[in-house]
């Protein structure tokens with residue numbers, strides 16, 4: 001069984017032991033579909049973005065710059081409206097107690113995925129409106145999304161910052177950004193954090209093998225996954241700018257800006 005640790009640690013054996021994403025999604029979808037039948041379907045007005053990568057590749061650095069920089073154009077450049085929300089999943093799990101046990105061997109907690117997903121579901125907007133030029137475009141969905149205020153709980157705009165990416169139901173996810181880093185640079189970053197040699201080696205090996213990128217590609221449609229380099233500080237600004245341009249394009253294609 002896949003163990004989702006929120007303490008930074010990646011084991012390359014993930015690749016062999018990974019629980020099927022499909023089975024997770026199916027059981028979760030069954031539960032939430034039942035819940036949705038009794039309520040109006042929510043439609044998000046901002047895309048949900050997964051920022052993932054091996055520990056130390058820069059997920060939190062990118063996520064916080066992204067949420068503090070992005071503003072919808074209607075708000076003007078001096079706007080204080082920042083509708084994206086960074087979810088530091090490790091911190092959330094710890095704060096809310098979404099774990100089943102502490103594993104001494106890994107100095108990590110085993111995440112209770114059901115609790116985590118149940119907590120986040122109302123914030124996701126459940127469904128993305130279809131693009132205007134799509135055969136499945138639905139005017140009612142667009143009106144629902146347009147009617148949401150920038151602080152509506154169900155507006156979407158989640159920036160899911162975690163080294164595990166295959167836990168999120170596919171319907172939640174509009175873009176997956178996998179941050180990549182040269183393993184020598186990563187080694188130095190993890191050393192600076194005072195990690196044990198074993199932990200540095202395991203994370204390093206995971207980065208070399210592309211474990212997270214592989215998980216992302218096997219869990220989400222190819223067009224939703226992008227790998228970005230995160231080695232120098234200039235990369236952060238450049239990557240965030242690219243993601244912001246992508247958000248504008250996503251919203252424009254749906255008649256939201």
Ligand SMILES: Nc1ncnc2c1ncn2[C@@H]1O[C@H](COP(=O)(O)OP(=O)(O)OP(=O)(O)O)[C@@H](O)[C@H]1O
Nearest residue numbers: 008055056057058059060061230231232233235236
């Ligand atoms: N592109 C970059 N260039 C230079 N330094 C970076 C870059 N990205 C991140 N860093 C630095 O690397 C360290 C780790 O970054 P950060 O905490 O954002 O990584 P993370 O992937 O969120 O880690 P974790 O998974 O452990 O939370 C920080 O000191 C940060 O300043």
